[in-house]
Amino acid sequence: MSAFVVHRNGRAATAEELAPLAFAGYAHFTAMQVRGGKVRGLDLHLERLRLASMELFGRASPDDRVRSRLRAALESGPADVSLTATVYSSPGEFIGEAGDAEIELLVRTGPPSSGPAGPLALATVEYERVLPSVKHVGEVAKTYFMRRAVRDGLDDAAFVDRRGRLSEGTIWNLAFWDGDAVVWPDAEMLTGTTMGIVRRQLDRLGVPQRVAEVTPADLPTLAGAVVMNSWTPGVAVQRIGAVPVPAAPRFLELLHRAYQAEPLTAC
Structure with missing residues (x-):
């Protein structure tokens, strides 16, 4: 079991898959704190991804597919993590209309955080x-x-x-x-x-x-x-x-x- 992961569509992402994304800027995401392998407000995160996908791409991945890909990433690492789920379309950002291209999901985990102490x-x-x-x-x-x-x-x-x-x-x-x-x-x-x-x-x-x-x-x-x-x-x-x-x-x-x-x- 590795400490943290980067998954694309439910499996470990390769360097070849990630390289184009370093130069892309048309995507949306949600970020969450995972504790004990669980999330607060999961319904709100799923709704955010769904509505933003409809706004940017005109279609959205089903919630159960998104959940399965989040789960795959969480099962590969520690119980407490920061998780970012980013949605993009493989044709890239300079395509006028992406047609029927699949909506892709990139999931990254990292160390948990509780923010600055303030004030x-x-x-x-x-x-x-x-x-x-x-x-x-x-x-x-x-x-x-x-x-x-x-x-x-x-x-x-x-x-x-x-x-x-x-x-x-x-x-x-x-x-x-x-x-x-x-x-x-x-x-x-x-x-x-x-x-x-x-x-x-x-x-x-x-x-x-x-x-x-x-x-x-x-x-x-x-x-x-x-x-x-x-x-x-x-x-x-x-x-x-x-x-x-x-x-x-x-x-x-x-x-x-x-x-x-x-x-x-x-x-």
């Missing part, structure tokens, strides 16, 4: 992603703005859209706390799987939630902020742009409790 200081950047509802590859802007923030002595960046609304982070969803309810930004963004898990579990816990436009000018009226992604349901944010954000340990604990309430599911 984080975020730069604000005016930026809107193309196809924000799709977790697609080849987004140089995310890494560029993250690195620019680090160069300037910060930890990462948050995006502000053309209407002045905070939307998301480079690789994160944003969430805010008003002292009583969780506030989700009203803007075009990628709806994260962890965000989906937390929202449905907060509903089950009876925690108030609302969706509202949040601008940098609104930050002084809020009682806390976090970022979340597949690594973690919440890392505290202490500053966004020039505005300090108060610590909100109750908010952070609530998000982690909601996430832990989501059952783990085998692929």
Whole structure:
């Protein structure tokens, strides 16, 4: 049994199969943390892959086929891993219409992660992603703005859209706390799987939630902020742009409790 794997369509990928992908940029993916060979929010990951495939390729692999290929990768390595599943089409990205070409699935596993400890200081950047509802590859802007923030002595960046609304982070969803309810930004963004898990579990816990436009000018009226992604349901944010954000340990604990309430599911 090897430590980590790269599988293409359910079997170990060869160098010849992987080489063309080093120069490709038309694909989408989902990322997840696997613990004990199981995943939280598997239904959300499958839905993400299915909907994004329909958007990019006009067709999607059946969920049971995707699950079998995820399972094959997990059976080849340790029980706790980070897993990335990337969907692409073999004809390549510069083909006007891929016709009936098979939708390919590349699965990669690596060391598990729980994200940074925080609290984080975020730069604000005016930026809107193309196809924000799709977790697609080849987004140089995310890494560029993250690195620019680090160069300037910060930890990462948050995006502000053309209407002045905070939307998301480079690789994160944003969430805010008003002292009583969780506030989700009203803007075009990628709806994260962890965000989906937390929202449905907060509903089950009876925690108030609302969706509202949040601008940098609104930050002084809020009682806390976090970022979340597949690594973690919440890392505290202490500053966004020039505005300090108060610590909100109750908010952070609530998000982690909601996430832990989501059952783990085998692929």
